[in-house]
Each structure stands twice: as structure tokens, then as C-alpha cells.
Amino acid sequence: MDYYKQQTKFLVAVDCVVFGYEAGEIKLLLYPRAFEPVKGSWSLMGGFVREDESSDQAACxxxxxxxxxxxxxxxxxxxxSAPEREIYERVISIAYFALIRIDRYKKSKADEFGAKWWPINELPNLIFDHDEMIRQALKKLQQKAGTSLVGSELLPRKFTLLQLRKLYEAIYQREFDPGNFRKKMLSLNVLERMDHKNSTESKKGAYYYKVKADKIEEELERIVKY
Amino acid sequence: MDYYKQQTKFLVAVDCVVFGYEAGEIKLLLYPRAFEPVKGSWSLMGGFVREDESSDQAACxxxxxxxxxxxxxxxxxxxxSAPEREIYERVISIAYFALIRIDRYKKSKADEFGAKWWPINELPNLIFDHDEMIRQALKKLQQKAGTSLVGSELLPRKFTLLQLRKLYEAIYQREFDPGNFRKKMLSLNVLERMDHKNSTESKKGAYYYKVKADKIEEELERIVKY
DNA sequence: TCAAAAGTGTTTGGGCTACACCCATGT
DNA sequence: ACATGGGTGTAGCCCAAACACTTTTGA
Known part of the structure; x- marks a missing residue:
């Protein structure tokens, strides 16, 4: 046990890459660092891990x-965990990625901090290694969306196939053929057509769909290549 | 800065899932825990992160x-990072996976600790959450081997297509059609045929291949489904 | 009437799978 | 001679990509 006591201890933090989706774009929730050093730069949502919680709980x-x-x-x-990744003190940080529906977000404490949603292609300067965290998180999101309908976590509970396609186009930064995308998604047998339509985005009107209750977390065969 | 000083610090360790390949099987390097608690159970290769190094360096x-x-x-x-994952003291552990050629390993310090290579399908009881670490590491290995020739890290520098196929069969725990596997691997254009043969494993003799020098780390299209 | 999305169908090509088949050679 | 792996070829199937076409309706 003495061996344990000789060891160095570290501050351990979590940083959350919070993805949202709005106006056809993937966005990230960031807040401005209000104090030196690197005052004015933007930061991921983060905090220290506490004595009685796991890092998952801390991120939550x-x-x-x-x-x-x-x-x-x-x-x-x-x-x-690079020793010099922060400035005043060494901090080891566990990065997470989160998906939230911006329409559920609305007003919250984050606004008090000046938090803001940034389009993923127009990010500001970020502190420390947060840009690398975002890069890796986006890659993870793409992998995840390729094998599950996790993408629908970013949409309202009911959505049209146009909305779902636009979301996937935003995640993968490329276009999908409308007909093929529709057929692929429906062939997976995880979507349930509702009995009413959305008429705001097309003249004809498109049926709403929702994810079948028992299929939300299901691992699927490849949806899109990545 | 006071905010930093109020925070709890933690012991941070690394644990390495060391994969090797021998006699047609994937094996793991483990050593027996020599002291209580959980004396007699086996452990991954691990150690604490030091003040002046990153976790990558610690694992190395x-x-x-x-x-x-x-x-x-x-x-x-x-x-x-579960608070109760170890017993006497809380330790947050970063798991790594490593690939080594058992033929390069031979004798080392690990033998002094009683380290032993265990076939992946006949593992002993492991301490703490090390079995879960292994489960996740194997999954990572399968993903990695599916998009790069990382598998060849486990073989001698030159190898036959039979040896490569047997390795992939060990990694994915399933069989591959010999002809199709050969064609697929050669079509990737990353293997270079050498001018001599191995005659120990077949009557006819099979050409040795090596990975083209400039392609060792290359990311490829999908090699095998996983 | 026209544009734009909804929704369906068809064609094509590439790749994977499952085999068949010949070659070389040590026993 | 025969068993075994080395190595090549091929037919069938599935699926993704490309794209044609019809429907619907607001502007």
C-alpha cells in the first residue's frame, strides 16, 4: 500500500463536445473563457471530476x-493527458461527446456564462487542445451515425425523411441521393410512419416518421460508409 | 486559480492489453498479482502515470x-473511472492496447514477475475491471485490423498469405475463404512479394510477402466486415 | 404553369461469396 | 498415389449509385 502513497495525484476533468443541429447545420455549444490565461478564447463545457463520482457521472x-x-x-x-496541455496546473481531461436537440435546450444556465451555438464550419479560437477534442468527437459521431440511428437524437421526436437526410448530410458533409437515402432508411425497419404530414417544407407534404420504440438503441448494419 | 486548488486529485494509472500471436492463437500477456487483495488473480500490465509524462508515455x-x-x-x-473499481484507494485508469511479435519478446523483466501469455479464449480470473478492458480492446483491435494492415504488427516482417489469413481468422474468430482472402489482400496494393518461399507449411511452398515500406500506417478501405 | 419535394421504379456495375479446378511436392 | 496448401478463374448474388419518372400542390 505504501507504493500507492508515493504516487503523484492529478486533477481530472471532463470536457463535453456538445453537438446540436439547427438550420441544416451541425452546431457546437461553447462558452467564452472569462479570465486569464487565454481570456476571450472559447471553451468546451467542462468541469472537474469529484471524489464520489465516475467521469461519466461528472460529464452528465x-x-x-x-x-x-x-x-x-x-x-x-x-x-x-499531455503534461503541458493546460497552463497553470496540470489537468488530465476525459473528452465526451453529447447530442442534444437544440429545440429542447432553450434558456438555461449556459446563457449566463455567455454560451453560444457555433456552426461546426465556423468555429472560433479554442483554448488548449479543445480543437483536437472536437476533431476526434466529430469522427466518433460519424462512426456512430453510420451504425445506428443515433442521428435522430438531434432531431425532434417526429421528423420527415427530408429532415433526416439533411441531418446526415450535415454530419458527413456530403450529399445523399434522395431516393436511395429513403429506400435505405426504410429498409432498416426501424422507422414507423405516423399518420400525419408535415407541409411546411414541401408543397406535397411529407409523412412524419418516428423511431420504433424498441429500436432506438439498436446496433444496425452499416447505414452509410464513412 | 483558487478554484483549481479546491479540487480533489486522483491517482491515474495506465493498463495495457498486450496482444501477441502464436501457434494460430491470439494471446494476452498477464502477470499474477502477488499481494492482497485479490492475490492469485491475474492482471494486465499496468503502472501509475508520473508527474512529467503523458499517459501515452506512461504506457510506453x-x-x-x-x-x-x-x-x-x-x-x-x-x-x-468508477469510484469503486479498485479496493483500497481510488484509481482512474486509462486502458491501452498494444501489439507485439511474441518472437521478439523472448526473455525479459516480465518473466521475473511470473508473466505468462494466455490464449484469448482461456483467460484466467482477472482483477478489478480488467476483463472489461480486454473486451473493449479486442473490439478495437478488430476495428483497426478491418481498416489497416495493423494485423501484420503481430507477424514477423515477412510472412505468407496463409500466415496472414490464420492471423485474421484468430482476430475475428471466424474462417475466411483462402482464395478470396488472397485476392482481397493483394488487390489492396500494399503487399510486396519477395523472391523466396516458405516451404515449411506446405509442399509446394508459398512466397513470402512484406508490407510495402510506404504503406505500413496507411488507412485503407474496408478489409473485412466486422 | 412551373418549381420543388414526395415517392417509386429501373438499370448498371462492382464487390463479395461460394465454389471448381489445376499446380507442385513431400510423404 | 494422394493429401495438402498454393494459386487462379468464374458464376451468382446483393447492394449501392445513378437517374428516370410520376404525383402533388403552393406560389
Whole structure:
């Protein structure tokens, strides 16, 4: 046991890459660092791990505090541990990625901090290695969306196939053939057509779909190549 | 800065899932825990992260110390942080997976600890959450081998297509059609045929191949489904 | 009437699978 | 001679990609 006592201890934090989807774009929730060093740069939602919680719980707590939301999709990305990655003190940080529906977000504590949604292609300067965290998180999101309908976590509960396709186009930064995308998605047998239509995005009107209740978390065969 | 000072610090460790390949089987390097608690159970190669190093460097150091090898393929798997995952003291552990050629390993410090190679299908009881680390590491290995020739890290520098196929069969725990496997591998254009043959494993003799020097780390299109 | 999305159908090509088949050679 | 792996060829199937076409309706 003495061996344990000789060892160095470290501050351990979590940083959450919070993805949202709005106006046809993937967006990220960031807040401005209000104090030196690197004041004015933007930061991921983060916080320190506490004595009585796992890092998963810490990430969950951070999101609860900053977005007011509780039942959020959350997954580990990687751990960043370079000795010089922060400035004043060494911190080992476990990066997570989260998916939330911006329409559920609305007002919350995050606004008090000046938090803002940034389109993924127009990000500001970020502190420390947060840009690398985002890069890896996006890759994870693409992998995840390729084998599950996790993408629908970013949409309202009911959505049209146009909305779903636009979301996938935003995630993968490329276009999909409308007919083929529709056939592929429907062939997976995880979507359930509802009995009413959305008429705001097309003249003809498109049926709403929702994910079948028992298929939400299901692992599927490849949906899209990545 | 006061905010930093109030936070709890943690012991941070690395645990390495060391994969090897021998006699047609994937094997894992483990050593027996010599002291209580859980004396007699087996453990992954691990160690604490030090003040002046990243976790990557720590994992590298642990492998150097236990196997004598330096230039080893090493990749992060995930971080395990449940408060009760160890017994006497809380330790947050970053799991890595490593690939080494058993023929390069031979004698080393690890033998002094009683380290032993275990076939992946006949593992002993493991301490803490090490079995879960192995499960996730194997999954990572399968993904990695599916998009790169990382598998050849486990073979001698030159190898026959039979040896490569047997390795992939061991990694994915399923059989591959000999003809199709050969065609697929050669079509990737990353293997270079050498001008001599191996005659120990077949009457006819099979050409040796090696990975083209400039293609070792290359990301490929899908090699095998997983 | 026209544009734009909804929704369905068809064709094509590439790749994977399952085999068949010949070659070389040690026993 | 025969068993075994080395190595090549091929027919069938599935699926993704490309794209044609019809429907519906608001502007």
C-alpha cells in the first residue's frame, strides 16, 4: 500500500463536445473563457471530476448544469493527458461527446456564462487542445451515425425523411441521393410512419416518421460508409 | 486559480492489453498479482502515470519495462473511472492496447514477475475491471485490423498469405475463404512479394510477402466486415 | 404553369461469396 | 498415389449509385 502513497495525484476533468443541429447545420455549444490565461478564447463545457463520482457521472452533471437537460446521449471520446496541455496546473481531461436537440435546450444556465451555438464550419479560437477534442468527437459521431440511428437524437421526436437526410448530410458533409437515402432508411425497419404530414417544407407534404420504440438503441448494419 | 486548488486529485494509472500471436492463437500477456487483495488473480500490465509524462508515455514506459520492447504499436482504448473499481484507494485508469511479435519478446523483466501469455479464449480470473478492458480492446483491435494492415504488427516482417489469413481468422474468430482472402489482400496494393518461399507449411511452398515500406500506417478501405 | 419535394421504379456495375479446378511436392 | 496448401478463374448474388419518372400542390 505504501507504493500507492508515493504516487503523484492529478486533477481530472471532463470536457463535453456538445453537438446540436439547427438550420441544416451541425452546431457546437461553447462558452467564452472569462479570465486569464487565454481570456476571450472559447471553451468546451467542462468541469472537474469529484471524489464520489465516475467521469461519466461528472460529464452528465456538467451537462445538467449547463444545459438543464438530463437524459442526454453521452459517450467517451478519448483522454488527453499531455503534461503541458493546460497552463497553470496540470489537468488530465476525459473528452465526451453529447447530442442534444437544440429545440429542447432553450434558456438555461449556459446563457449566463455567455454560451453560444457555433456552426461546426465556423468555429472560433479554442483554448488548449479543445480543437483536437472536437476533431476526434466529430469522427466518433460519424462512426456512430453510420451504425445506428443515433442521428435522430438531434432531431425532434417526429421528423420527415427530408429532415433526416439533411441531418446526415450535415454530419458527413456530403450529399445523399434522395431516393436511395429513403429506400435505405426504410429498409432498416426501424422507422414507423405516423399518420400525419408535415407541409411546411414541401408543397406535397411529407409523412412524419418516428423511431420504433424498441429500436432506438439498436446496433444496425452499416447505414452509410464513412 | 483558487478554484483549481479546491479540487480533489486522483491517482491515474495506465493498463495495457498486450496482444501477441502464436501457434494460430491470439494471446494476452498477464502477470499474477502477488499481494492482497485479490492475490492469485491475474492482471494486465499496468503502472501509475508520473508527474512529467503523458499517459501515452506512461504506457510506453510500462511496456518497455515489462517486455523490453520500445517501438510498439500502442493505442488508447478508454478510461475507467468508477469510484469503486479498485479496493483500497481510488484509481482512474486509462486502458491501452498494444501489439507485439511474441518472437521478439523472448526473455525479459516480465518473466521475473511470473508473466505468462494466455490464449484469448482461456483467460484466467482477472482483477478489478480488467476483463472489461480486454473486451473493449479486442473490439478495437478488430476495428483497426478491418481498416489497416495493423494485423501484420503481430507477424514477423515477412510472412505468407496463409500466415496472414490464420492471423485474421484468430482476430475475428471466424474462417475466411483462402482464395478470396488472397485476392482481397493483394488487390489492396500494399503487399510486396519477395523472391523466396516458405516451404515449411506446405509442399509446394508459398512466397513470402512484406508490407510495402510506404504503406505500413496507411488507412485503407474496408478489409473485412466486422 | 412551373418549381420543388414526395415517392417509386429501373438499370448498371462492382464487390463479395461460394465454389471448381489445376499446380507442385513431400510423404 | 494422394493429401495438402498454393494459386487462379468464374458464376451468382446483393447492394449501392445513378437517374428516370410520376404525383402533388403552393406560389
Amino acid at each position: 452533471r456538467v451537462l445538467q448544469q449547463t444545459t438543464g437537460l438530463n437524459d442526454i446521449f453521452l459517450e467517451q471520446v478519448a483522454t488527453f | 514506459r510500462v511496456l518497455q519495462q515489462t517486455t523490453g520492447l520500445n517501438d510498439i504499436f500502442l493505442e488508447q482504448v478508454a478510461t475507467f
